[in-house]
Amino acid sequence: MSHRFAAVALSAVLLAGCGGPAAVPGSPAPATTSAAPTESKTLTVITHDSFALSDATIAAFKASSGYDVKFVAPGDVGTLVNQLVLTKDAPLGDVVYGIDNTFAGRAISEGVVRPYASPALPPGAAAYAADDKDSLTPVDYGDVCLNADTGWFKAHKLAVPETLDDLVKPEYKDLLVVENPASSSPGLAFLAATVGEKGDPGYLDYWTALKTNGVKVVKGWTEAYTVEFSGSSGKGDRPLVVSYNSSPAYEPATEALTRTCFRQVEYAAVLAGAQNEVGARKFVDFMLSATVQAEIPKQMYMYPVDPDAKLPADWLAHAAVVNDPIEVSIDALAAGRDTWIKAWTATVVG
């Protein structure tokens, strides 16, 4: 009898259900800038997926600031920055931590952050600044370097390579594993190192030579370091891997090659359009406090920007000090990053 009606009713429900929310108009423009800094009872902190601090430290910040603090980690640094760009009309939160120099240019040029000169920034840390406008506040840094399985080279009576040029020599054929720069942040850092060293387009010739010499490409750091690298517990068959200068602190039988390093700097920043700018600034200052700076190596495997912060004993013993990493400016990174990855993919992956 009324089956036809049933079908019509169903379709109506489908349409009505779907049509409703889509009709909500676009968001209003963000508040103007000249007013006093905003403040609210909650503080939303957006971070990359490697963010970690001890419970006690976070609890202390919650108590001293008095805010209801929420943390959200949308993914790796690329995902993080692109989400912030996508949502700049209605910001995801108040403050961000985890933007690095490979994506900093994009965050600044897209206007997702509001400059803030933190009084907590140690004098020695100014060298890590992203620009001269205090757009981003440096919090920590780490050097992406080639790591070598020292024992493997000793056993094979082969000298440990020192430079990028060494890697294309025939004696080092089939020994290197790298991360895909399209899916990995250290992979991108190493690609940037080759651009910094060999120039553009010289880096593509260099990668062609690496490919001829048997470089292996895997998805990310985990696959490279824990499966393919011979110096980790995975006992792979490649004694050279792209990792960090601090990694040997956890695998003492390995060493970092200090002339192959690219320096990643990680920043915190107040988000443009934040509902709680006062709280956002407090969080930036908090990331530079002595407690957090001292915790960074153990929790996030990076070096604190505060030169006076105490480093763990095994870092002092095993992590290599990198004096002059390969430099690529933030502007060059912002302008070249996507093009380099595409050209790299065409050259190395085909």
Added chain:
Amino acid sequence: MGGHPLAWAMAAAVPVAFLCVFFAWPVAALVVRGFVDEAGFTLDGVREVLVAPRTWRIVGQTLGQAVAGTAVAVLLGVPGAHLLYRRRFPGRRLLRAVVSVPFVLPTVVVGVAFQSLLATHGPLGFLGLQESFTAIVAALVFFNYSVVVRTVGALWSRLDPRAEDAARTLGAGRLRVLASVTLPALAPAIASAASLVFLFCASAFGVVLVLGGASYGTIETEIWYQTTQLLDLQAAAALSILQLVVVSGTLIIAGATRARQERALRLSGNPADAPLGRADAASAVLTAVVVLGLLVTPMASLVWRSFQTVTGVGLGNYLALSGDAGQLTVSVWQSLANSLATAAAATAIALFLGLLVSYVLSRRPASAPGRRALRTLDAVFMLPLGVSAVTVGFGFLITLNRPPLDLRSSWALIPIAQAVVALPLVVRTLLPTLRAIDPRLHEAAATLGAGPGRIVRTIDLPFALRGLGLALGFAFATSLGEFGATSFLSRPDRPTLPVVIFRLIGRPGAENFGMAMSASVVLAVLTATVMGLAEWIGPKDVNPW
């Protein structure tokens, strides 16, 4: 039946509204952005993607891996379902739980386990499968085998054996009975399972990136790259539409197949199983090979590595999980509690909505438009499995951003996102049983004067409850293991177990790796326990005849 269209519409309205707000709207909003640039509406991005040869290679690879993964999972899974749900033998319950474990293991861990086995230096390196299509298909079957076994097995265990017995008595051979009586009766469940597995395989992400090597890509990995790394929304939109076309095509084919096959079945009240006999040798051997070779080997290597510590074989990695060593912001036990709370909320949402949807979908309208409406609704509720988690996750950001729906930094969005993914599984699990109800039961009840409420209570509900345990297990397991949409919503101060594992395995040092392995074993044991317990839920002997 059929006299209460308004009631049906109401029952459909709640889940449809849920799906619209938490799925259709976010996806549509993000895709629409791909058609707009500074100058207004544009098709340039879409055109560029559609003419690129690379795009079509990726579509081909996506279809290839999904078809192969589904075919192998079904071919191996159906004999497995027979053995695990139609035959009695000691350890059957344990085996059923074991095959479910891979379903929730984090892909990053499975990726490492497979890579370690297949790498040229690994124990299975001689197979030469590293970075091969075969390796991807093997991993897809590893994840999805239990979907086939459980979905098909649930129906098979209730299939009245008398039809088969009658055919045997009339002189049909075993194979003939299988081909002409059993398989046709199981066809709806097999089609259900196959469409689920196809969607899982077509949208697989981590396992493809890890095992396929750098040159291999699927629509899903490409959407991830274009969206999260390049923010090229035009290219992403074009790819999302391609993905929708592939997925909808699959659902239409699957729906038509099911519609042809579905009929009222004679379901027995009690599980109909027999002791393991000589005639079962073939399926027993095949299943043993699959379970031991494909499922247990990677899991065993995981367990073995969880006991390897810096100081030799021992329990160190498990003791470290309490977090006293300071490696973790929260102990693994705390993250386990977070996982369980999230999964419980997600399961409650998915089951509530799933029951409503299945109930509506199990109706048999007499009119053609009515049937079409139901078939469309059926397909619509499957879509979340086939659409990229990245598209949904990024879509959330630009839609659920104003009160009262500013949920972007709310904890509630995590179980909601998981429920969206679990809902299709719940529906596919409940539906074959509900649709198998003989409509004459309803008619008889109505003739005898039972009101619609009473019919639902005394006929439909007991049937639904039988499938409920399985559905609950699936929903819970999906939520425990989900790492797609929810990875965009991860809460660093309240991490779930997969998030902690992901973090641990991304750090240097044997201790971190060992803890990642032991935490994965904890997750596996938890899953096996939940899936095992879920089988107990629901009435054991219901007989509405």
